[in-house]
Amino acid sequence: MKANGPLNSKIHGNAYSRINSGMVRFLISEQDARAALLATKVGQKMKTEERVKRLIPHELTTKLFEEMSNLRLKKSGLDIVLE
Numbered sequence: 627m628k629a630n631g632p633l634n635s636k637i638h639g640n641a642y643s644r645i646n647s648g649m650v651r652f653l654i655s656e657q658d659a660r661a662a663l664l665a666t667k668v669g670q671k672m673k674t675e676e677r678v679k680r681l682i683p684h685e686l687t688t689k690l691f692e693e694m695s696n697l698r699l700k701k702s703g704l705d706i707v708l709e
Contacts, residue, residue: 635705638699652690653687660681
């Protein structure tokens with residue numbers, strides 16, 4: 627399925643409204659997760675590979691936020707465009 631301009635606009639608008647309304651919950655940031663993990667005895671005893679494996683979802687969430695912060699909303703007539 628290939629999205630055209632109006633369909634992209636609907637997708638962007640729906641995602642934007644759901645995120646801003648609080649309907650979507652994200653994981654905590656990588657730094658917060660690392661601090662919480664290292665605050666426990668189990669986290670301190672983990673091997674480096676285990677710790678990295680445990681923190682990968684939080685790292686990806688942090689990268690998602692970085693990429694989303696680079697996007698700009700632009701109205702083009704009735705359509706919403708992300709730059």
